[in-house]
Amino acid sequence: MKDKLFKYLTEAAALCSVVFLFGIIFSIFKEGYPVFAEVGFFKFLFGKSWHPTHYPPEFGILPLVLSSILVTGGALVISVPLGVGSAIYISELAHPKGKEILKPIVELLAGVPSVIYGLFGMAFLGPFLSRVFGLPVGLNALNASIILGLMVVPIISSISEDAINSVPNHLREASYALGANKWETIIRVILPAAKSGVISSIVLGFGRAIGETMVVLMVAGGATAMPRSIFKPVRPMTSAIAAEMGETVMGSSHYHALFGIAIVLFVITFISNLLTEWVMRKKGKNGC
C-alpha cells in the first residue's frame, strides 16, 4: 500500500512537469502567434528596426537575434578554451591534491547568482573596458560576452571532465605503450574519445548563455541598433523581453511581439537541447 502510494505521488510529480512544460509552450505560442499574423513572419524575423512604441510601430527583431548570437558566440570563444582546458587539467594533469581544491572552486563559480555577475560587470568590468579600449561606454557586447563566458565555464568544465574521466584507461595505456607523450595522448586519443561529451557540454553552455537574462539586461547596454561591433551596446532577445514586458499594454501588438521573441528564443534553445540529446545518443551507440 505504502509502496503504491509513493509510486503515485512521484508519478504525479513527474506528470506535473510535463503539464507545466506543455502549458508554457501552449501559452507562449497562443500569445505570440498574433504577431506573425499581423507583422508577417519574414518582416518580424528579418526586420532591421525595433521601435515597438513608436507610431507607427516597427517590430523587426533581427538586431535582437543578432545581438543574442553575437554575445553568445563571444561567450563561447571565452568559455570553450577555459572550460575544456580546465577539464583536461583537472582530470589528466593535476596533482590529486590540486584536483581536490580546483574542482569544487570551478563548481562554486556555477553557484554565484547571475545578478552578482551582472553587478560585477556593471560596476567594475564596464569602466575597466572603457578605459582599456578608450570606449565612450563600457556596457557593450564585449562586456556581456566576458561575463556570460565566465558563467558558462563551470558547465563546460564539469561535463567535459566527466566525459574525459570516463575514457577507459586502456586507451591511455595503449597510447603510452606506442610511445606517445602526454600531450599527444590527450590531443590524439583522449579528446577524440570524449568528443561527444565535450560537444554536448558546449551545446549546453550555448543554451545557458543565450537564455541568460539578468546579466545581459545589466551589462549589454540595451541599444537596438544592428550589432556592428563587439564594442557597441547591444540588446539580446532576453533583455528586450524582460525590460519591456512589465510596462506594456496587455493584448497590444507590442505585447504579442514580445511573446513572438519568446517563441524564437524557445525554438533556438529547444533545438540546442535536441542537439545535445542527439550527440549523447550517438555516443551510446559507439560504445565509448
Add this chain to the structure above:
Amino acid sequence: MKKFKIFSVFCVFMLVMFTGGNSLYAASNSITITGSTTVLPIAQRAAEAFMDINEEISVSVRGGGSGVGIAALIDGRADIADASRPIKTKEIKLAREKGIDPYANVVARDGIAVVVHPDNPVDSIGIEDLKKIYTGEIENWKDLGGPNKAIVVISRDYSSGTFEVFKELVLEGAKVIDGALMLASNKAVSTTISITPNSIGYIGLGYLSKEVKALKVDGVEATEETVKEGKYKLARPLFMYTNGEPTGIIKTFIDFVFSPQGQLIAREVGYVPVK
C-alpha cells in the same frame, strides 16, 4: 482506478488553490492596488499609514507597471490602478467593453530631470537641443559648449512610463536613435551615467542624487517648486485610476492620499504634491 482517484484529488487540490486566491478580492473591506512602479512608493507608504488609522480595512499594493495595473483594473482584479502615464484610447475602449469606467485621480506630479556626469561642464540645455541629441542630430558635446567628445545617449526602455513621457514632451513623435542605451530602471540610468563621463540621460526627480548632475531645461532648474508652478517643462502627472468616481472605502483611501498626510508621503518619496 486508484491512479485516477489520486489524480482527481490532486486536481481538486489545485482547483481550491486557484479559486481560493480569487475569493480574496471579493472581500468587501479590502482594497487591491496594482500598477506603475513609479507610483508604487506613494501607494505603499500611503497604504501603511492608512491601515494604521483604518484598522478594519486592508490594502494590498503591488507593482508590475502602468500597463499591468490598468489591465488589472479592466479585468476587475484591482480596485485602483497606479499609472505614470494617462490611460490610452485602446485601454479605455477595452474597459468600456467590460463595463469599467476608468476615472483619473492625479495624486502627485513627477518631474523628469535631465542628467549628466558630475564632471560635465555643461549646465543647461534647451528642449530643442535635447531632441537633437536623442534623434542623433547632435553627436558631440562641443556643439553644446562642452568638450570635444562623443555623446553617449542613455534612455529608458521603450515601454517604461518615463520613456513615454519623454517621448511626448521632448521627441514629439521622432524616433530615438538606434544606438542609444535603453536601460531598465531609473537606478540603472543613474548608475551608468555616474560611471560614464560623456553620457546624458533622464530620470525621475525623486531619483536625483549626488552621483549625477541635473541640467537646467530651457533655463529652468528641476526642483519641486518649478514643477509645481508649471515652469519646469519636463513634468508629468501621476495617476491612481479607479472604476468611476471613487466611492465607499476606495474614496476613503483616495481622500487620504489627497490629505496633507498623504501629500507629505508623496513629497517624502521624491515627488511633487498636488495639493
